[in-house]
Amino acid sequence: MAADPILVEVNGEPREITADPMRRLSDVLRHDLRLPGTKVGCDAGDCGACTVLLDGQPVCACLVPTGQVVGASVETVEGLADDGRLDALQGAFHRHGAAQCGICTPGMLMASAGLLRRNQRPSRAEVEDALGGVLCRCTGYAKIIDAVLDVSEVAGVELKPETKLDPAVGKSIARRDGIDKLTGAARFADDGVPADALVMRVMRAPHARAGFTFGDIAGFLAAHPGLLTVLTAADIPGLNGFGIYPEPKDQPVLAETEVRFRGEAVAAIVGERTAVGAVEITDFPIEWSPLPAIEGIAxxxxxxxxxxxxxxxxxxxxxxxxxxxxxxxxxxxxxxxxxxxxxxxxVEHAYIEPEAGWARPTVASDGTRRIEVRVTTQAPYMDREEIARVLGIPEPDVRITPSVVGGGFGSKLDQSVGPLVAVAAWLLDRPVACTFSRQESLASTTxxxxxxxxxxxxxxxxxxxxxxxxxxxxxxxxxxxxxxxxxxxxxxxxxxxxxxxxxxxxxxxxxxxxxxxxxxxxxxxxxxxxxxxxxxxxxxxxxxxxxxxxxxxxxxxxxxxxxxxxxxxxxxxxxxxxxxxxxxxxxxxxxxxxxxxxxxxxxxxxxxxxxxxxxxxxxx
Ligand code: FES
Ligand code: FES
Structure with missing residues (x-):
């Protein structure tokens, strides 16, 4: 039986949501209502990136079941600016350069907005307390707190980036990408995924070292309607390996016979979003043979x-x-x-934006098949080389479009989702997207x-x-x-x-x-x-x-x-x-x-x- 529509006000507009009432509000806002300004860093109530106002109170949208917002008012970062101008809080963030990579900024803004509605003249300690649940890995918090303390009644600058280039040496200048990061318009890798994209989820090793064999994959697919394929190492069209240097290309996209660390990728399931989300990891047909592992330098x-x-x-x-x-x-x-x-x-980099990206096949005017990959990356040209090698196609047939990067600190110089979504999109001839969970990000990246x-x-x-x-x-x-x-x-x-x-x-x-x-x-x-x-x-x-x-x-x-x-x-x-x-x-x-x-x-x-x-x- 279809669930009743959920009636809710979002950014002042009445909206009708048809969704499982138990789905996370953050997920519904981002994917169903196409409001990706609300970010997801952990899906566990830890990072605060998903903070929105629910009836004026800051909440972690990742912890709110959508069924709980019936008849409520939800405010997201997209609702702050008005009449083509930043609001006073956004204007203060802009003046203070409080958005750096920008992935935490919507959460910071909404938590601050909630505070300022209750208390228009907060002390520094009150601002710190109100923002205590929102993590930032870039700014050191000082500029953000200064901005909240400096909110004036004068609305901020117009919603268009500065185009005039004044001499900048010795001056504090506004960030050219600042406005997009303050309005939720900046597109990180998990934002703006094509509506027809399939979704990928990676199966990972629970052992530091183990051999493995797959079971009845055809039966697994048949038992899970909505799944289209399971990718294994055998599906990699080109070289199943990548690495920073010309040699060795020692890290497989998908492990072949043995995993070498806990969290290594062994397979990837691809299908419709809800079907992929519904898969129990324990249902995946794989037999493990744990082996003695080397843990530590000694x-x-x-x-x-x-x-x-x-x-x-x-x-x-x-x-x-x-x-x-x-x-x-x-x-x-x-x-x-x-x-x-x-x-x-x-030490973990712990950027707030987990690894994410999507790929889609394209066809050049001369009929050549190509692949386009949009991914959070610090090294698009290296990505192009690696993905071309993995697909076994010439580099010019790979186009990497870097998204806005929600923190990298070095780790996004390595491959993560790029080769995986590229292979899936190439083989299925459809757009395929993947976003690592926080746990995967912690377990599998450098x-x-x-x-x-x-x-x-x-x-x-x-x-x-x-x-x-x-x-x-x-x-x-x-x-x-x-x-x-x-x-x-x-x-x-x-x-x-x-x-x-x-x-x-x-x-x-x-x-x-x-x-x-x-x-x-x-x-x-x-x-x-x-x-x-x-x-x-x-x-x-x-x-x-x-x-x-x-x-x-x-x-x-x-x-x-x-x-x-x-x-x-x-x-x-x-x-x-x-x-x-x-x-x-x-x-x-x-x-x-x-x-x-x-x-x-x-x-x-x-x-x-x-x-x-x-x-x-x-x-x-
Ligand atoms: S607290 Fe909701 S995504 Fe981190
Ligand atoms: S600006 Fe806060 S996490 Fe990057």
Whole structure:
């Protein structure tokens, strides 16, 4: 029996919704009412991206069953602007540059609108409290909070981007894409999916390492009306592999005989949206044969550990090495030497927009079949190369259209949904869309490399860095991804932004049965920074130097060689920058964070004294 229509007011307009009353309001708003301004980051009430006003109160639309809104008023970001102008709240966000990637912005705006209806002059603490349920990975929240506190009664700018290009250097300028992000018009990868698109859902491994065999797939399809196909590795038309480098292309689009990490893709079901959503994972016909897995760097190094790839004997994907200067002399001549060990774990990028995209086949004027892929990506040209190889077609026959990206931070430099939807659309000759769930995004995409590092630092009596020894082992996970760049490059910057007379730095990247580790803001710099910054802090404390002073003393300057011997003749403004920070008060912060233990019982060098005195009282 058909469900009764649900009558509701949406953005001031009466609407009649014919939908399962248990469907999430966010889903119905986005797909049935075509109001994709409301975003979905988690579908679990955690991120707040889906915040809308329900009878004036902010709610997570992903937690509201549509049947619960009968007779209610629902307001989404699309309803804020009026008469062709941003409303006052949107105008304040625009002035403050409060929308960065923009994926959290609709949720931030609606939560703020709910607050301002109750309280037109909120305190900072009240704004923070009201926005506490909406997560932002880009802005650091300050601009958003400032914007809410700065809402004036004057409505904002016109709903068209600035076209006049005034000189921008030294000025705070409005974002050219700001208005679209404030009105919900910006199209992220899961927005604007073609109405006739089929939907894909990926079947993933529940084991870190396992063999598998498929059961009765034809029977599974027959038992699930609305499903059109199940894709497996056998369906990949071209090369079932991708990777950042020309070799190895070691990550399969769909695993062939063995999965190498928990969450790896083994198959993809494609069909009508409701049919795909109704499939119970446990119904999928697959038999698993779990195998001993390598979990962690020590297990990868262990004698007798199985080799995960032929390209990585001993499970070592790559080694890096940098050596400059006489390292033994540096330690022989030092006043003090310090050492330490550090380890770091996987870090998830956690952008609010999960991986998403859709593909559709097209036909060129000369009759050539082509594929168009719209996807959230940081690397459209790399996507084109990979998808062409996977489909076995020339690169010019692949068109990648990057969507607005709701945060990437490095991870969207890798493949995710692109090859999968491209293969499905190519084979079915229909548009196919896929959006990873938050759980899939967490389980299957790249992470920051876990590391195990040791370092020794030799320092002279003045605090100068004479020598650094470093070794870092990095867990690059099941597949190569950006491992060669990250782990291979760490020795290059293991000594940090400092001049060190002698450097001996090595690294290795090990494959494990864990998620692939890839690019993540800094390519190994954050891990190595723990070592050199930790040792510098300890050296400062032991020599009685200020922690900023020792950094100023050792800061790389023009004409000095880096760890690799590269010499910059100009453009290194770090020491001057720190000096200005000290003048501006940053050193007060440094001093507060560390009990000052400057001693007067040792001679202070001229440079050290100069740095110190400038830090304390620099003439203006
Ligand atoms: S809270 Fe609803 S999508 Fe995250
Ligand atoms: S601007 Fe908030 S998540 Fe990107």
């Amino acid at each position: 297990a990868a190094r262990a004698e007798g550990a199985h080799e995960m790839h032929t390209h990585a004997p001993g499970n070592v994907l790559i080694r890096g090495r940098v050596a400059r200067g006489a390292i033994s002399d540096a330690f022989d001549n030092s006043k003090i030497s310090l050492d330490g060990t550090w380890s770091t774990g996987f 992470k920051r490399h876990p590391s195990e590092m040791t370092a020794e630092l030799a320092v002279d009596a003045d605090g100068r860095m004479l020598g650094l020894r470093f070794h870092g082992d990095f867990n690059t996970g099941a597949y190569s991804s950006w491992g060669p760049t990250v782990a291979g490059r760490v020795p290059v910057h293991a000594s940090g932004p400092y001049y060190v007379e002698a450097v001996q730095a090595t690294s290795a990247a090990y494959h494990t049965n864990q998620p692939p580790a890839g690019a993540f803001r800094g390519f190994g710099v954050p891990q190595a920074s723990l070592c050199h910054e930790g040792l510098l802090d300890e050296a400062a404390d032991r020599l009685g130097l200020d922690r900023l002073e020792i950094r100023y003393l050792n800061a790389l300057r023009a004409g000095q060689p880096t760890a690799t011997g590269q010499i910059f003749d100009q453009g290194i403004g770090m020491a001057e920058c720190w000096m200005r920070c000290a003048r501006g008060g940053a050193n007060t912060w440094m001093r507060r964070s560390v009990p000052m233990r400057r001693r007067v019982d040792r001679p202070v060098t001229a440079l050290g004294l100069a740095a110190c005195s400038m830090a304390v009282a620099i003439p203006q």
